[in-house]
Amino acid sequence: MHLKTYRFVTFLGFALWAQADLLACGIDVILRYDDYSTKSPTHIEKQLFEAAKSVDGSILVGIVPFPDLEYPQDDETDFLPPEAPLSETKRELIETYHRQRVVTYALHGYSHKNNLSAESLSNGGMQSEFAVLNPQRQKNLLRIGKAALETQLSAPLDIFIPPFNSYDESTLGALRQTGFKLLSASIHRDIVSQGLEFLPAPTLYPQYLREVTLKALSRHEHGTILVTLHPYDFVGSNTDFPSYRKSSGSPMTIAQFREDLEYLKAQGINFISIESLRAKGVDLSAERLLANRPLSYSFIIDHGVVPNWLVAPPMPEVYRSAEDANHDYLKILLSATVLHGLIALLSASISRLLWLRLTGYPRLRTAGLFAVIAAAGYVALYGYKIGFYSKISLIGSILTGALLGIGMGCFHSSRARIVLPKRSPGDFAAGMHAKAASKTYKSNEPFQ
Numbered sequence: 001m002h003l004k005t006y007r008f009v010t011f012l013g014f015a016l017w018a019q020a021d022l023l024a025c026g027i028d029v030i031l032r033y034d035d036y037s038t039k040s041p042t043h044i045e046k047q048l049f050e051a052a053k054s055v056d057g058s059i060l061v062g063i064v065p066f067p068d069l070e071y072p073q074d075d076e077t078d079f080l081p082p083e084a085p086l087s088e089t090k091r092e093l094i095e096t097y098h099r100q101r102v103v104t105y106a107l108h109g110y111s112h113k114n115n116l117s118a119e120s121l122s123n124g125g126m127q128s129e130f131a132v133l134n135p136q137r138q139k140n141l142l143r144i145g146k147a148a149l150e151t152q153l154s155a156p157l158d159i160f161i162p163p164f165n166s167y168d169e170s171t172l173g174a175l176r177q178t179g180f181k182l183l184s185a186s187i188h189r190d191i192v193s194q195g196l197e198f199l200p201a202p203t204l205y206p207q208y209l210r211e212v213t214l215k216a217l218s219r220h221e222h223g224t225i226l227v228t229l230h231p232y233d234f235v236g237s238n239t240d241f242p243s244y245r246k247s248s249g250s251p252m253t254i255a256q257f258r259e260d261l262e263y264l265k266a267q268g269i270n271f272i273s274i275e276s277l278r279a280k281g282v283d284l285s286a287e288r289l290l291a292n293r294p295l296s297y298s299f300i301i302d303h304g305v306v307p308n309w310l311v312a313p314p315m316p317e318v319y320r321s322a323e324d325a326n327h328d329y330l331k332i333l334l335s336a337t338v339l340h341g342l343i344a345l346l347s348a349s350i351s352r353l354l355w356l357r358l359t360g361y362p363r364l365r366t367a368g369l370f371a372v373i374a375a376a377g378y379v380a381l382y383g384y385k386i387g388f389y390s391k392i393s394l395i396g397s398i399l400t401g402a403l404l405g406i407g408m409g410c411f412h413s414s415r416a417r418i419v420l421p422k423r424s425p426g427d428f429a430a431g432m433h434a435k436a437a438s439k440t441y442k443s444n445e446p447f448q
């Protein structure tokens with residue numbers, strides 16, 4: 001093949017490949033609806049399931065089995081409530097859409113009550129049904145909820161959505177012991193468990209699904225986006241919109257939500273089910289969760305050590321593959337190292353130069369040294385109390401570099417001071433050394 005033709009074909013091939021990569025949609029969206037129970041708004045739920053169906057989508061439905069029931073005693077290990085969890089209307093509705101593969105069942109707590117004390121809540125604790133209960137009680141509630149729903153719906157159920165997305169180590173053990181396979185909740189700061197599948201729920205509400213998904217597409221992100229829906233997200237549900245969300249949104253109509261789904265579907269988004277993820281062999285392992293966790297919780301991310309203008313922060317709504325998450329975190333780590341390393345190096349060079357230039361001004365040197373130490377102390381205290389956020393971490397690197405530079409300057413001076421006293425008349429080598437030192441520092445003053 002002629003060289004020019006070969007180059008043209010290669011270029012064309014690369015352009016087509018690049019274009020295909022740009023056009024490929026690497027985002028799947030999981031719709032998760034929480035708080036389905038006998039008491040939840042049926043008319044909203046029917047429209048919601050229809051909206052999911054209209055885009056050939058699926059919706060993971062977290063069912064609260066016993067909203068009004070007291071817990072059994074811990075020693076009642078064979079207890080089963082006498083009544084079925086769902087009313088006939090609610091059973092029929094969810095079974096209808098389950099048969100059409102629109103709905104996937106999940107257990108969403110037992111009664112969904114908050115068990116965290118008022119005192120802990122006022123001290124900044126988060127609401128939780130499960131995380132504060134003893135292991136035996138957690139296991140008992142999971143067993144009862146699962147058995148009651150499986151019996152009523154005549155279908156297996158192995159997905160758990162903890163109320164308030166809150167769980168602890170005992171919950172993970174209890175899930176494994178009671179036959180659950182997948183947990184959908186927030187990414188826990190500390191714990192993760194082998195032997196379970198994970199599909200984390202970021203803080204993403206339906207009002208922002210369109211905007212966030214389009215942003216992920218424009219950034220060519222790959223992964224899964226899970227959006228959590230509640231009855232109060234929709235106009236006409238007759239449930240109170242939470243006060244903590246009033247500053248950043250309001251309920252939307254089901255028609256608006258359906259329009260958003262249809263728009264995203266037209267952009268190539270799939271509203272995929274857990275069953276399809278499993279059938280496609282999508283990684284839901286603990287390893288993937290562990291790889292994603294530093295993108296949500298790590299010193300660098302928590303404190304914004306890398307400025308946004310250098311590396312765009314990872315989108316917390318996108319659950320990346322383990323490989324992508326490791327790659328993204330490595331990129332952030334390298335950027336932080338290079339940025340802060342260069343700043344510290346530059347600062348060290350300047351401060352060393354200044355230190356050596358101020359040979360004849362001992363008071364100025366002392367004042368400069370104290371100023372840098374005081375500033376470093378202030379930054380350390382500020383960082384300890386408030387955090388090393390972007391600007392303060394940059395100042396910290398400058399001061400660290402400055403201290404390093406002064407240290408190098410002192411070391412250089414002390415070495416030179418050791419050499420100088422050796423100068424004596426007649427000692428040619430020492431004389432030459434002192435001459436060279438004097439030339440280097442351009443000062444006739446003795447070293448301080």
Ligand SMILES: [Zn+2]
Binds near residue numbers: 034163
């Ligand atoms: Zn809930």
